[in-house]
Amino acid sequence: MHLDLVQAALDQLLLPYKLTRLWLLLILLLPLRTLATPVVPQFRSGSSTQSSTSQSVINETITSHQYNSGFSYSASGHNIESADLNGYINPSTVAGTTQTINGVQFNWTSPSLEAVPRWKITNAGQSFSLVESLQGAGLSNVTTINRTITTTTTTETTSIFGQ
Numbered sequence: 001m002h003l004d005l006v007q008a009a010l011d012q013l014l015l016p017y018k019l020t021r022l023w024l025l026l027i028l029l030l031p032l033r034t035l036a037t038p039v040v041p042q043f044r045s046g047s048s049t050q051s052s053t054s055q056s057v058i059n060e061t062i063t064s065h066q067y068n069s070g071f072s073y074s075a076s077g078h079n080i081e082s083a084d085l086n087g088y089i090n091p092s093t094v095a096g097t098t099q100t101i102n103g104v105q106f107n108w109t110s111p112s113l114e115a116v117p118r119w120k121i122t123n124a125g126q127s128f129s130l131v132e133s134l135q136g137a138g139l140s141n142v143t144t145i146n147r148t149i150t151t152t153t154t155t156e157t158t159s160i161f162g163q
Contacts (some may be wrong), residue, residue, distance in 0.1 A: 020110065045162035051154065058149040065101075066141040069108045075117065079128035083118035091116045099136070108137035 073091055082089050091111035098107045111134065119127050 023141075045160075047161070048159045050157045050159075052156075053154045055150065055152045055153065058151075060145075060147050060149070062145040062147075064141075064143040065139060066143075067106055067108075068137050068140045069106065069136065071109065071111050071136050073111060073116070073135075074133045075119070075131065077119075077128065077130035079122050079126055080119045080130050081122050083120040089117045091134075101137070101139075106138075110137055 046112075064115060071093075075089065081087075092115040093109045094112050096107050096109050100106070116132075116134070119130055
């Protein structure tokens with residue numbers, strides 16, 4: 001008798017579980033009908049505007065190297081004259097020098113500093129002046145330019161439509 005009561009209690013507890021499994025099986029096996037309503041726009045005209053902006057930034061560095069392929073000598077003043085017997089006022093040159101910088105080959109001449117003209121005062125005891133300038137061969141100037149170029153582009157598109 002105890003066993004019959006336990007079996008009856010178990011059947012009562014498992015009955016909802018068995019019904020739930022039966023409903024799930026029926027839902028999966030029977031096709032459901034889907035009802036859809038078409039969407040129809042309710043407007044007659046309209047417009048659409050689209051905007052796009054882009055920006056580019058270019059950073060540039062331009063470097064220029066300038067070289068002298070020879071030398072430059074100048075002298076000026078007053079109450080002076082060349083001490084050379086022939087009045088010679090140019091320095092003599094030394095054989096050419098070759099140098100390669102960044103894959104570029106340069107060849108130039110230089111003055112012989114021992115052969116720079118000698119000067120003497122013309123009228124002793126009076127004022128005089130002498131200015132000498134010598135610019136040798138080689139790199140004379142480096143120019144570096146840094147610049148930034150910023151470009152902004154904006155595109156706007158408008159579409160107008162009607163029925």
